[in-house]
Amino acid sequence: MTAPTTGPNPDPSPDELVLLDTDDDRDLRATVAGYLAARCPSTAVAAVYDGDRSVVAPLWRGLATELGLAGLLVPESYAGAGATPRDAAVVLEELGRSVAPVPFLTSSVIAATTLAHASTDAGRSLLADLAEGGRTVALVVPLTTAFDADVPVVQGHGQVHVRSVAGALDADTLLVPVAAGDGIELHAVPAGDARIEPVVSLDMSRELADVTVDPTAGTVAVEGDAAAGVRAGLLAGTTLLASEQVGIAQWCLQATVGHLQERRQFGRVVGGFQALKHRLADLYTAVEGASATARFAAAALAADPHGEEARIAAHTAAAWCSDVAVLAAEEAVQLHGGIGMTWEHPAHLYLKRAKADQLALGLPGHHRARLGELVGLTV
Amino acid sequence: MTPAELRERVEAFLAEHPPATTDRREFLHARYAAGLAWVHFPEGHGGLGLSRGLHPLVESLFTTAGAPDNNSRTNGIGLGMVAPTILTYGSEEQRERFLEPLWCGEEIWCQLFSEPGAGSDLAGLATRAVPDGEEWVVNGQKVWTSGAHNADFAILVARTDPDVPKHRGITYFLADMHDPGVDVRPLRQITGEAEFNEVFLTDVRIPDPMRVGAVGDGWRVANGTLNNERVAIGGSALPREGGMLGTVARSWREHHDQHTPELHDRLMRLYVEGEVARHTGQRLRQQLASGQPGPAGATMKLTFARLNQQLSGLDLEIRGAEGLRYESEPGWTMRRPDEVDFTGRDAVYRYLRAKGNSIEGGTSEILRNIVAERVLGLPAEPRVDKDVPWNEVPR
Numbered sequence: 001m002t003a004p005t006t007g008p009n010p011d012p013s014p015d016e017l018v019l020l021d022t023d024d025d026r027d028l029r030a031t032v033a034g035y036l037a038a039r040c041p042s043t044a045v046a047a048v049y050d051g052d053r054s055v056v057a058p059l060w061r062g063l064a065t066e067l068g069l070a071g072l073l074v075p076e077s078y079a080g081a082g083a084t085p086r087d088a089a090v091v092l093e094e095l096g097r098s099v100a101p102v103p104f105l106t107s108s109v110i111a112a113t114t115l116a117h118a119s120t121d122a123g124r125s126l127l128a129d130l131a132e133g134g135r136t137v138a139l140v141v142p143l144t145t146a147f148d149a150d151v152p153v154v155q156g157h158g159q160v161h162v163r164s165v166a167g168a169l170d171a172d173t174l175l176v177p178v179a180a181g182d183g184i185e186l187h188a189v190p191a192g193d194a195r196i197e198p199v200v201s202l203d204m205s206r207e208l209a210d211v212t213v214d215p216t217a218g219t220v221a222v223e224g225d226a227a228a229g230v231r232a233g234l235l236a237g238t239t240l241l242a243s244e245q246v247g248i249a250q251w252c253l254q255a256t257v258g259h260l261q262e263r264r265q266f267g268r269v270v271g272g273f274q275a276l277k278h279r280l281a282d283l284y285t286a287v288e289g290a291s292a293t294a295r296f297a298a299a300a301l302a303a304d305p306h307g308e309e310a311r312i313a314a315h316t317a318a319a320w321c322s323d324v325a326v327l328a329a330e331e332a333v334q335l336h337g338g339i340g341m342t343w344e345h346p347a348h349l350y351l352k353r354a355k356a357d358q359l360a361l362g363l364p365g366h367h368r369a370r371l372g373e374l375v376g377l378t379v
Numbered sequence: 380m381t382p383a384e385l386r387e388r389v390e391a392f393l394a395e396h397p398p399a400t401t402d403r404r405e406f407l408h409a410r411y412a413a414g415l416a417w418v419h420f421p422e423g424h425g426g427l428g429l430s431r432g433l434h435p436l437v438e439s440l441f442t443t444a445g446a447p448d449n450n451s452r453t454n455g456i457g458l459g460m461v462a463p464t465i466l467t468y469g470s471e472e473q474r475e476r477f478l479e480p481l482w483c484g485e486e487i488w489c490q491l492f493s494e495p496g497a498g499s500d501l502a503g504l505a506t507r508a509v510p511d512g513e514e515w516v517v518n519g520q521k522v523w524t525s526g527a528h529n530a531d532f533a534i535l536v537a538r539t540d541p542d543v544p545k546h547r548g549i550t551y552f553l554a555d556m557h558d559p560g561v562d563v564r565p566l567r568q569i570t571g572e573a574e575f576n577e578v579f580l581t582d583v584r585i586p587d588p589m590r591v592g593a594v595g596d597g598w599r600v601a602n603g604t605l606n607n608e609r610v611a612i613g614g615s616a617l618p619r620e621g622g623m624l625g626t627v628a629r630s631w632r633e634h635h636d637q638h639t640p641e642l643h644d645r646l647m648r649l650y651v652e653g654e655v656a657r658h659t660g661q662r663l664r665q666q667l668a669s670g671q672p673g674p675a676g677a678t679m680k681l682t683f684a685r686l687n688q689q690l691s692g693l694d695l696e697i698r699g700a701e702g703l704r705y706e707s708e709p710g711w712t713m714r715r716p717d718e719v720d721f722t723g724r725d726a727v728y729r730y731l732r733a734k735g736n737s738i739e740g741g742t743s744e745i746l747r748n749i750v751a752e753r754v755l756g757l758p759a760e761p762r763v764d765k766d767v768p769w770n771e772v773p774r
Contacts, residue, residue: 019662257755272758277751284750285678289655292662312619316654319647368647375620377631377650379643 017299019292025090032094035067040098042346048101049204060102060170064133069104071131073112073236078124080112080131085236085305089243089298096247096325099349101205103136105244106167110237111137111175114186115221117229123221126173126188137188138167139233140176140211146362147234147314148370151227154215155179159195161212166360168196168209178215183225189218203356205349232305235314238361239301242294242317245325248354249287252328255347256280256335263337276335283331290324293317308374315371319364325354380429382436389415389440403447407483410446416482420466424478431667435616450484452718453529457481457488461534464604465553468592473553477532489530491521491554491578492601496774499745501536502545502598503764503772506580508537508552515539515552515590517560517583523739527563527576528715530556534604535585536597541770543595548769551597553589560584570731571711574719605741606676616664617657623690623729624653626722630697637699646697649690656682674753677746684736684743687721691730702726 021029039062044055064070072088074080081087088109095104107130115127115137129135141152143166154160154176168174174189174196195212222229257280260271270276297317301310329351333340340347358364372378380388392413396406410416411425418434420426451458462481465473480486497504506519517537527533533554540548556563560583565573592600620628631638631646660679695702705711707725721732737743751757764772 016661016665018665019658020665257757261757269758271751272760274748274760277755277757278744278747280755280757281678281681281747281750284755285681288675288678289652289659289682292658293655295662296658312654316651319651320655365644368644368651371650372643372647375628375650377628377643377646379638379640 017296017303019295019299021090025087028087029090029094031067032063032069032091033097035062036094036098036100040100042099042349045099045101045205045349046343046346048207053101056101056170059100060104060136061133063100063102063104064108064136068133070108070133070136071112072108074127074131075116078128078131080127084302085239085298086295086302088236088240089295092240092243093247093250093294096244096353097251099205099248099346099353101207103138103167103170105206105237105241106138107136107171109240110233111139111167112233113236114139114175114226114229114233117222117226117232119223120220122188122219123186126221135173136167136171137173137175138165138171139230140165140168140174140213141230141234143206143208143356143360144362145234146366146370147231147238148311149362151177151184151230153177153179153184154213156215158214159212160215161210163210164199164208165211166206166208168211169198169207174211174213174218175221176213176215176218177226177230180224184227184230185220185224186222186226186229187215187218188221189213193217201356203352205353206356234361235305235311236301238318239297239310239314241357241361242290242297242314242321245321245354245357246287246291246294248325248350248357249290249321249328252325252332252347252350252354253280253283253287256283256328256332259336259339279331279335283328286324287328290317290321294321312371312374315367315374318362319367319371322358322364322367326351326358329354380427380433382433385418385427385429385433385436386440388413389437393440393444393446398444398446404483404485406447407449408479410441411479411482415441416449417462420462420478424466424474425482432665435664448484449482450487452720453526454481454484454487455719456490456526457486460490460604460607461488461532463607464534464591464600467603468551468600469553470588470591472588473591477553486531487526487529489524489527489533489556490604491524491527491533491535491580493523494520495522499742501601502549503769503774504536504538504549506535506537507541508539508550508585510539510587511584513587515550515585515587517552517554517580517585519580521578521580522566523575524563524578525575525719525739527556527578528565529717532556533578534591536601538769539594539597542768544766545764545769545772546598547595549597549601550594551591551600552585553591554583554585558583565713565715567713569734570728571709572714572716574716606674616660619654619657621657622653623687623722623733624650626729627690627694627697630694630726634697634699634701637697642693642697645693649686649693652682652686653690656686674749677741677749677754680740681743681746681750684733687733687736691726691733694726695730698726 039059071080072083076082118124118127130137140162142164172191174194176187176189177184178187197210199208201208263270294317297313300313332347339345396409414427416425418427418429418437419431421428494504508515508517533556535552535554536549538548539550560581562579564577566575566577567573705727752759
C-alpha cells in the first residue's frame, strides 16, 4: 500500500530525530514479522479466547531466546542486547500487527526498564535472567496505571489483592511495589508464592489476572525509593504501547482497503464509492500521523530517557495512537460488513486489543491533561 | 558533503560576506553563486547537488546570522512551486534565465491555473493557446490568482488541442505578466481584502521557448507543480507551537477569564493533533530528502487545513467578547495585501482566512480522492469525459 522506504538511509539535519526505518530496522522488522507469520496465525490467537493457550509459551520462548528479544532493552553488561526504544518500537509494531499474545511489553519493556534501577544483587541477577529469556517478569500494578500517577503500592499485612494485572499469567517472577517507610521498594516474588487468578478479559491476547501476594514475601530487588524505576518502566511502556497501536491500526487499515478492493456490490467495487474512499483517506492520514508520532516518542526516549521531551512525546503518542487504533479497528469491523462481526474474521481480535490498549497506562484524556501541564496550558 | 562540512562552507561564506555590511542584492547573488541558495538544486543553479534534507540546516544558519531575506513571503509560489517545476521539466535556457532572479526575489511569480469553469476539474480548462509562427497567442480567463497584482511572471496552463480528450490537449507555459494583453482585476474575499484576482488574457503572446515540456504534455508538468504546492502548503518545518497552534496557545495563556474544561479539552486535542502533524511533516521531509514529493504529501495539506480552521475558530471562543471585534487595520475596508499571512492580523481575520485552506491548492475533497486512489489504490471515480474529445464534452 505505502511504498517501502528503500535506498540510502535518511539524512536529516543533525539535531533532528530520524523517523524512518534504517537498514537495521528493516532487518529486525523482517525477522520478527517472518517469525510471527510462521508461528502466530490469527486462528491460534482466536483459540486463546476459547481457553486454548497452547500458542503462547512456545511463541514467547522463540521470540525471547531464539530471536533474543527478551533482553532487547537490557544493557549488554546484564547479558542484554543493549538496544534502544527505537528498536523495541519496530518489534512492537510487528507484535501489534499480529496481536501476538506474548508478554514482551510487560516483561521486556516495563519490567526490564524498571529493573534497570535494581540496587541489590538479587535485582541485578533477576535482570540478567530476564535478558537471557530464563525468567519472565511482571510488574504488579493495574494495567490502567499511568506513568505519572502515584505508584499503586501493596501495603498492609497478610495477603493483599491487586486487580487487573497484565503479564502476570506469563510471568515466573512478580515485581511487587511495596510501601517501605516514606518510599517504595520492589520485591521480586516467585509466581508460585502468590495467587494469580486469570480474569475473563476483554483482550484475551493480553489476558489479565488478579494477584494476591504477601507484601513481605520475596527478595528486595530495588531498595529505598523505587518509584523512579516504576515510573521509568511505565513511561517506556506508554511510549512503546503507541508502536503496538500503530501495528494494530496499520493491519486494520490494510485489511479494510484490501477487502474494499475485492468486494463488489451494485456492479461496482465497493472501494470506489466516494463515501468510503474519503473515510479511508482520513483513516490513512490518522494512521500515518500515529506512525510518525509513535516513532518520534520512541526516538525521543532513546535520545534522553529523563528529559521533558520524552514525556511530552509519550503523552502525545498515547493520546493520539490509542484513539487511532480504536478508530481503525472500529472502521475495520464496520467496513467489512457482516463479515467483520464474525468470530471467524480476525478483525475482532484487533478491536479487543485496541480497546483494551486505549484503557491501558492512562486514558487519552489523562494524557492530554498532563500534556497541558507540561507545556503550560492549564484550565 | 557532511553537515559539518556544509556548516563550515556557510560560515566561510558569511565571513567573506558579512550580512551587516554587505549590500542586500550583492549578498543574495553571491549566495546563489556559491550554491547555498537551495543546496539540493544542482551546481550552477544555486545549489550543490546535495540531499534536500540538508537545506534546513543552511537556512537556519543564514537566518541566525541575520542574512537578508529573498522576498520569500511574497514569492511563495515562485520558490515553492515554480522553481522545482522549471528545474525538473524546464529547458536549460529557462533554468539559466529564471532561477536566479526568482530565488533572489527580484522576479515574483503567480500561478494561472484555475478558471471559472475549471476548478477541481482543472484539466477541463478552456483558456486557448494557438500557435502563430514562433509564438503562441493566448486567450481566456483565470481566477483565484493569488498575488497576480505583484507578479512579474506566471506559470500558465492552456489548451493547445481541443480535439483530443481533456488531459492530452494541455500545454504548460511561462507567461510575462507585463504583456499588454494581461488584465489583472482584484477579487474581494470574505476577509474584506483582495489577496487574489481574476486575470483576463487577451491575445497574450508567448514565445515558443517559454513552453515547459512538450506540446500536449502540460497536464503531467502541472501535476508536478501541484505536488510541490501541497508540500509547500502543508510541509514546512515548524517548531513546537509554531504556526496557528502557537497563536491560539498564546491566546489561551492571555485570556484566563474564558477558561473552561470544555474549551481546554478541545485545545489539548488540537495541540496533540498539531504535534502529530509536526512529526508527520518531519518524517515526510526525511522521505523527500531522497526523492520527489509524492501523493502522500496530500495528507499534510488535509491536516493543515482542518487544524488551521478548528484552531482559528477555537481562538474566537477563547477570546470571549473580544472575539467579536475586527478592529485590526483596515477592518472590512478593501485593500490589496502584498503577502499572504495565515497567522497575521487578528483572530477574526485568521478565522475567515483559514476557510480558504481547504479550498486553495486542491480542495480537501479532491485531496481525499488523491489519497484514496494513488496511495491506497482504490478505484478512480467514474469519468464520463475520459475518452471524449474536450470540445465534445457538454458544459
